[in-house]
Structure formats: structure tokens, C-alpha cells
Amino acid sequence: MALLIQPGTPAREIQPANGRAFTLAEMQAFVEGYIEIVRLPDGRAIVINEEGKLRQMPLNPEATILAAPRIAPDFIVGPALVCTWNEAGGS
Helix, strand or coil, rough: CCCEECCCCEEEEECCCCCCCCCCCHHHHHCCEEEEECCCCEEEEEEECCCCCCCCEEEEEEHHHHHHHHHHHCCEECCCCCCCCECCCCC
């Protein structure tokens, strides 16, 4: 089960519409724009808005903590989708 982490609200479980992998359109809708996919050390992926900082989206502390080993000292803003690498379209 994937998690949608939005700043200021509790994370919620979601799943791909087809039950297997998120489509590009689904991921773009969740993060509110163009996507960037970051592979996490545990094999999962975090999908974020690649223009989040330019658009001045709010800080996402929970997503930043999850991605810290991969992105430090950077930070994540806006909604983030945490899912398996395969759910993000990886192979």
C-alpha cells in the first residue's frame, strides 16, 4: 500500500487505480504537477513535484525525514507519494 503525505495533514493510504502501478497522470495529480522520482535506500520510491520549490509549496517535514538519507541536506515541499519502486513505474 502506498502513502500520500501532504503537508499539515495525516498521511493516507492509497493504491493505483489498476491495482499494480500508478500511471503518470495519477502521480502528477497526487503531487500537483510534474514529477520527480527519488529511489529510497529501502527500495521504495518517493514521488515529488519537481517544481515544488519554484512554486513555493509548503515544507513537507514527514516526507523529508523519510527521504533524508537520499536527499540530505535538501528538503521536500508539497505532497509526496511514497510507494514501491514498481508502483512508481520502475522495473
